[in-house]
Amino acid sequence: MSDRRSRNIKVAMLARVEGEGGLEVRVRNGRVTDVKFRIFEPPRLFEAFLRGRRFTEAPDITARICGICPVAYQMSSVHAMEAACGVTVDGPLRELRRLLYCGEWIESHALHVVMLHAPDFLGYPSAVHMAKDHAGHVTNGLALKKTGNAIVALLGGREIHPINVRVGGFYRTPTKRELHALVEPLERAREQALAMLDWVKGFEFPEFERDYEFVALRHPLEYPINEGRIVSSLGLEIPASEYERHFTEEHAQHSNALRGAKRAPQEGDPGALKPYLVGPLARYSLNFDRLTPAAQQAARDAGLGPVCRNPFHGILVRSVETLWAVEEALRIVATYEPPDAPAVPVEPRAGTGVGATEAPRGLLVHRYRIAADGSIAEARIIPPTSQNQRSIEDDLWKFIEARLGLDDATLTWQCEQAVRNYDPCISCATHFLKLRRVEG
Numbered sequence: 001m002s003d004r005r006s007r008n009i010k011v012a013m014l015a016r017v018e019g020e021g022g023l024e025v026r027v028r029n030g031r032v033t034d035v036k037f038r039i040f041e042p043p044r045l046f047e048a049f050l051r052g053r054r055f056t057e058a059p060d061i062t063a064r065i066c067g068i069c070p071v072a073y074q075m076s077s078v079h080a081m082e083a084a085c086g087v088t089v090d091g092p093l094r095e096l097r098r099l100l101y102c103g104e105w106i107e108s109h110a111l112h113v114v115m116l117h118a119p120d121f122l123g124y125p126s127a128v129h130m131a132k133d134h135a136g137h138v139t140n141g142l143a144l145k146k147t148g149n150a151i152v153a154l155l156g157g158r159e160i161h162p163i164n165v166r167v168g169g170f171y172r173t174p175t176k177r178e179l180h181a182l183v184e185p186l187e188r189a190r191e192q193a194l195a196m197l198d199w200v201k202g203f204e205f206p207e208f209e210r211d212y213e214f215v216a217l218r219h220p221l222e223y224p225i226n227e228g229r230i231v232s233s234l235g236l237e238i239p240a241s242e243y244e245r246h247f248t249e250e251h252a253q254h255s256n257a258l259r260g261a262k263r264a265p266q267e268g269d270p271g272a273l274k275p276y277l278v279g280p281l282a283r284y285s286l287n288f289d290r291l292t293p294a295a296q297q298a299a300r301d302a303g304l305g306p307v308c309r310n311p312f313h314g315i316l317v318r319s320v321e322t323l324w325a326v327e328e329a330l331r332i333v334a335t336y337e338p339p340d341a342p343a344v345p346v347e348p349r350a351g352t353g354v355g356a357t358e359a360p361r362g363l364l365v366h367r368y369r370i371a372a373d374g375s376i377a378e379a380r381i382i383p384p385t386s387q388n389q390r391s392i393e394d395d396l397w398k399f400i401e402a403r404l405g406l407d408d409a410t411l412t413w414q415c416e417q418a419v420r421n422y423d424p425c426i427s428c429a430t431h432f433l434k435l436r437r438v439e440g
Contacts, residue, residue: 025400032401035393050379055081055348055370056167062366062381063161068111071104071152072359073381074165075226076366081167083241084353084370087346092339093169094226096155099332100165101225101357103151105325106144106189108360109318112420113196114141117315120417121203137199140192144322147182147189151329154178169343179333186333189326194298197319201302206414209309210395213262213274214282215247215387217358223290223324224283226357231286232262232276240356243365248273249386260387275390278362279422280317281308295324311395311421318360348374359384361423388422 026034046065050058058081062073075097082089089097114137115127124130131138149159154174156162164171215236217228231237238246249258250273261273288296288306299320308317350372356365362384369378399418403411 025396027404030404032397032404035397035400047379047381050368050376053376055084055368055374055376056346058366058368058376058379059165059167060163063163063165065381065383067160068108069104069359069361070161071100071156071165072357072364073366074162075101075357076355076359076364076381077368078165078167079226079355079357080353080366080368081355081370082346082353083355084351084368085167085346085349086351087168087344089169089344092173092337093342093344095332095336096170096173096339097226099151099329100155100162102325102329102332103148103155105148105225105360106322106329107146107148107152109322109325110141110144110148110196112360113200113315113318113322114138114144117417117420118200118203120413120420121200121205121315137196140195144189144192144196147185147192147326150185151182154182166343168346169339169341171342173339173342176336176338179336182333183330186326186330190323190330193319193323193326197298197302197316197323200315200319203315205310205312206399207310208312208395208399210311210391210398212277212282212309212391214285215262215276215278216283216286216363217356218286219290221290223287223292223328224358228356230356230363233282233286240365241354243354243356243382244367247276247382247387249382258386259389260382261390275394276387277391278384278387280314280321280360280362281311282362283358284308284317284320291320291324292327294327295320298323311418314421348372361385361388363387385423392419392422 025032046062050061053061058077059074062077063070065073078089118134118137119125119127119130122130122134124133127138152162153159155164155170157164157171212233214233215230217224218231218237219228222228229237229239230243236246245263247260247262249260251258260276262276264272264274266272284291284299285307288299291299299316302316302320304313304316304320308314348370350370352367352369354365354367356363358364364384365380365382367378367380368376371377396415396418400411400415403414406414
């Protein structure tokens, strides 16, 4: 038997929808001395692709960044462009955007909860294996996802990489009859979301809480999706336009993705940085009071309080948010009146605009500088995964340190489960972590 007090753990490949990564852990004398969450996907250069294109092209180009969360990229891009052009979209068009985003939350959360994360808690290598014993729950989750996809298809023109979103609104808006057709599946989805939460609340969760600084949007009247001010659990409250004054990204040699950090100047160290967390836990903990009464009660019934600091409880929070998104979708459908036009006119002008929305994975920030002729002069996109990288590494450090007595296979499994806490867009490959012990 090899000595577990000094070892290197290398995760060869982390297969994900949006890229490739791995994990390296160094242990010396029974202590973790280094953790690297490696992202070695080649740069995708979307910000460079956008330069020189018309400002109206941003929603269609950015939708290609993610196949699971294309609406998030579209919504952040249109909000940024409209801010640059001095335009506000409200009324039925604003509600339709919110409904479209609800569809994405439903399909993304259901996919993550049932297909990606639940197998880890139940000891199955994949959802396919799990379905043999839990067919009803898998079918229930897929039905939920189908309803979310139906909303995206109706409002976005298709389920993947929607084509109906434009700066100023939509190319086409639905009729009341078309929206009313969503009522029956959404009413079923409400029961399916409750059933999903009732199932996952019975899982066994590791005792692992972290003292995060949560960062998310907050709106005075709504659970945030498209709009709100950026707030943190330590008192920060700023408009999206001030994001880069308080947050930054840095390059780490072991990762091709930039790592987000909050500026935390201290005496003697004005450039100090600290990790922070975006995503369901942050959104929920900063906006519990904005959930519907039914979603709040469902959270309490699942054993959650108004603040959640255990990343393994993310599967519960996503289930609660799924229920909320279904209820919000039903509200919008019930009150919908078609707008006079599918979009408001937007004329370009020289300026800079910032848009921040809540993707299923968390805060997504876009900043664009456009010229007077409407061409994009500069683009910056800050996705949730890059913002969470430092927190993921810090969490893995503490999580692994308390479990060094485990054999390689068990430790690999638990690291795999821990990584899935943060990103519902991780692919459902059967084994995405391959661990190899290196003696020395």
